[in-house]
Amino acid sequence: METTVLKLIFGVFSTYERNGWIQPSILQFFCDLPFRKDVAYRMIPVHNFVPCASGRNQLCKNSKDCKDVDWIVMIDNDMELRGDFLDTVKDAPADADIVAPSFYMWNQSELNLALCWGLDSAPDGIATFGPGFHELTKCGTGAIFIKPHVFRKLEYPYFRYLHNEDGGQTGTEDIQFCVAARNAGFKIYGNAGIHVGHYKSIEIGRLWDWHNKITEIQMEADRRARAKLLDKQNAEPVDSHSKDSGCSPEQTAPDSVPVGAK
Numbered sequence: 001m002e003t004t005v006l007k008l009i010f011g012v013f014s015t016y017e018r019n020g021w022i023q024p025s026i027l028q029f030f031c032d033l034p035f036r037k038d039v040a041y042r043m044i045p046v047h048n049f050v051p052c053a054s055g056r057n058q059l060c061k062n063s064k065d066c067k068d069v070d071w072i073v074m075i076d077n078d079m080e081l082r083g084d085f086l087d088t089v090k091d092a093p094a095d096a097d098i099v100a101p102s103f104y105m106w107n108q109s110e111l112n113l114a115l116c117w118g119l120d121s122a123p124d125g126i127a128t129f130g131p132g133f134h135e136l137t138k139c140g141t142g143a144i145f146i147k148p149h150v151f152r153k154l155e156y157p158y159f160r161y162l163h164n165e166d167g168g169q170t171g172t173e174d175i176q177f178c179v180a181a182r183n184a185g186f187k188i189y190g191n192a193g194i195h196v197g198h199y200k201s202i203e204i205g206r207l208w209d210w211h212n213k214i215t216e217i218q219m220e221a222d223r224r225a226r227a228k229l230l231d232k233q234n235a236e237p238v239d240s241h242s243k244d245s246g247c248s249p250e251q252t253a254p255d256s257v258p259v260g261a262k
Contacts, residue, residue: 011059053159053173064151081195100139101194116140138178186243
């Protein structure tokens with residue numbers, strides 16, 4: 001039986017996260033990759049581009065016309081890959097042009113972890129994803145698979161930041177790329193079965209705020225649990241003996257003659 005070979009171009013990005021150091025699992029991933037007979041690949045280091053969008057643009061511009069390439073894969077240096085990473089695109093929907101595994105990032109303002117997937121239809125940005133593939137309107141680009149034909153159709157630069165009239169940044173390059181791709185008719189999917197770690201840089205001082213928030217949440221959860229238990233106890237039927245006025249458990253009502261007495 002002939003083995004189907006997955007043809008990939010990897011771009012590994014050294015960004016400001018972790019001061020440019022590559023997460024060790026990425027090194028392990030590429031050390032193991034040559035032993036796989038079902039993968040043909042080229043790995044391109046994308047180092048020290050500021051901002052990161054310029055590195056993404058360079059990689060994809062130079063790779064979009066490569067022949068016989070199934071996917072361009074971008075991996076940021078702060079991602080933690082696992083052995084099943086390439087299964088992200090295994091059995092992907094036929095119309096999938098962009099596929100991302102599931103990974104989270106630290107939301108500094110909200111002090112919580114946020115899944116780097118997005119649905120415009122989700123109320124309050126909250127959605128529940130079951131197993132399998134899910135069509136998305138946006139996703140993060142820390143670990144992502146993109147078919148080369150996407151870049152042959154999109155206007156260059158593919159990744160750009162959104163700025164307001166004062167020059168302040170109001171949108172990131174990953175979201176703007178997804179918006180452009182969707183407007184061009186491309187489909188974005190997330191694979192909930194594949195998980196990738198994300199070692200995002202955070203402000204250490206904010207961890208105390210996070211600790212206080214978690215403590216408050218736990219206290220509120222404990223309060224609700226106690227209230228629920230109390231409501232359950234109050235709703236339980238009263239034992240029949242307690243209805244037996246003036247009788248001990250060994251006696252019967254109404255004459256209080258001991259059980260079994262003659």
